[in-house]
Amino acid sequence: MARFTLHDLAATVDARAASGGDSSYTKKLLDKGAEHCAKKFGEEAVELVIAAVENDRSHLISEAADVLFHMLVLLKSRGVNLEEVEAALAQRTSMSGLEEKASRKRD
Numbered sequence: 001m002a003r004f005t006l007h008d009l010a011a012t013v014d015a016r017a018a019s020g021g022d023s024s025y026t027k028k029l030l031d032k033g034a035e036h037c038a039k040k041f042g043e044e045a046v047e048l049v050i051a052a053v054e055n056d057r058s059h060l061i062s063e064a065a066d067v068l069f070h071m072l073v074l075l076k077s078r079g080v081n082l083e084e085v086e087a088a089l090a091q092r093t094s095m096s097g098l099e100e101k102a103s104r105k106r107d
Helices: 008-017 023-029 034-053 055-076 083-090 097-103
Strands: none
Touching: 008 023, 008 055, 008 083, 023 034, 023 055, 034 055, 055 083
């Protein structure tokens, strides 16, 4: 079996977002709007943190998978694709993490 990647997951999110009917959880999330998708992502992120604090490896892995899925759904809800996020990461890795963080605009 070939290795499953974030690109594979992003393609699945795209395909399910384009599907019709009520059989897709992804489509239902997207139909509720970006704000709902953001809240769901936040819930999953908190569950990931809890699993990490509890030191439950299998639960941590499961919650990490949920976070990645819900992150991609949230990005989709705002019209951002994985390649754009990868480009931002590539730009950041051209310098040290401390330099990159210091170079960010302050509000």
